[in-house]
Amino acid sequence: MIKFSVFLTACIVAGACAAQPPHKLSLSYDLSYNGVVAAELTEVLEHDGKRFSLSSEGRGVGIGALLYRGAARRSCRGEITSEGLRPLEYRDQRGDKPAAVAKFDWLKKTLTQEHEGRTETTNMVLPLQDRLSFLYNFAFQRAPGLEQGREIRITVTDGKGLTQFRYKVAGKEMLKTPAGELETVRLEKQRESKEDKQTEIWFAIGRNYLPVRVLVVEKDGTRINQVLTRIGN
Numbered sequence: 001m002i003k004f005s006v007f008l009t010a011c012i013v014a015g016a017c018a019a020q021p022p023h024k025l026s027l028s029y030d031l032s033y034n035g036v037v038a039a040e041l042t043e044v045l046e047h048d049g050k051r052f053s054l055s056s057e058g059r060g061v062g063i064g065a066l067l068y069r070g071a072a073r074r075s076c077r078g079e080i081t082s083e084g085l086r087p088l089e090y091r092d093q094r095g096d097k098p099a100a101v102a103k104f105d106w107l108k109k110t111l112t113q114e115h116e117g118r119t120e121t122t123n124m125v126l127p128l129q130d131r132l133s134f135l136y137n138f139a140f141q142r143a144p145g146l147e148q149g150r151e152i153r154i155t156v157t158d159g160k161g162l163t164q165f166r167y168k169v170a171g172k173e174m175l176k177t178p179a180g181e182l183e184t185v186r187l188e189k190q191r192e193s194k195e196d197k198q199t200e201i202w203f204a205i206g207r208n209y210l211p212v213r214v215l216v217v218e219k220d221g222t223r224i225n226q227v228l229t230r231i232g233n
Helices: 001-012 131-140
Strands: 024-033 036-047 050-060 072-081 084-094 100-105 110-115 116-125 127-128 151-157 162-177 178-191 198-204 210-217 223-232
Touching: 024 210, 036 131, 036 210, 050 131, 072 131, 084 127, 084 131, 127 131, 131 151, 131 210, 162 210, 178 210, 198 223
Parallel strands: 127 151
Antiparallel strands: 024 036, 024 223, 036 050, 050 072, 072 084, 084 100, 100 110, 110 116, 151 162, 162 178, 178 198, 198 210, 210 223
16 A cells, blocks of 8 residues: 555656546547538547657548648647647648648757748747647646636747737537537637637547637638547547
8 A cells, every 4th residue: 555655646746647648549520611511630649658749631522622632731749748748840731732841949949940942940939839739738738727717828830930829718618519519628819900810729628638629710701610520549
């Protein structure tokens, strides 16, 4: 009993017993434009508790197949720390076009972005994530910090440039999806002007805060809705 107590205490102190998603996980989404499904998206998360990789691939379906010629692929790899995900490299490739790449040097605190034959290295603006790791970061934080009313500031790279966002935790709500009804917490992007597009993100509380819905409303009113359809291994 004493040995077990010592082990349990050590786990708590080190964060080794913190809940994390399964070591391999696949999430499928429908991507719709104004209510019409135009693409299917599959994202795969793999990790061993120390390192992680994320991949995302989208393909057009129905009329969307005419709009999306070739697959859209994104990937990210990096380390898992006590504060969450620390990306090392992010890649975003659309069809046959050269990939946009972001490389993170956490020792020098620099970010190198490669896009359309140009390479630029800048100082990191912290906290910093890429478009994939940001969505999965809460799943690996010891304390996600998604209390209602909290404001989250984050800088995000897509390999082409940096964008600073402010999100407000709007609160919990039950969300019906093709994958089932899930208890979620919703984030709302704080818009800097009326011209700024609206963004909301839902994370599943009982599923390690994995992303289950992303809604973007463009300034012309176009609604782009990404909704979870299945979770698998």
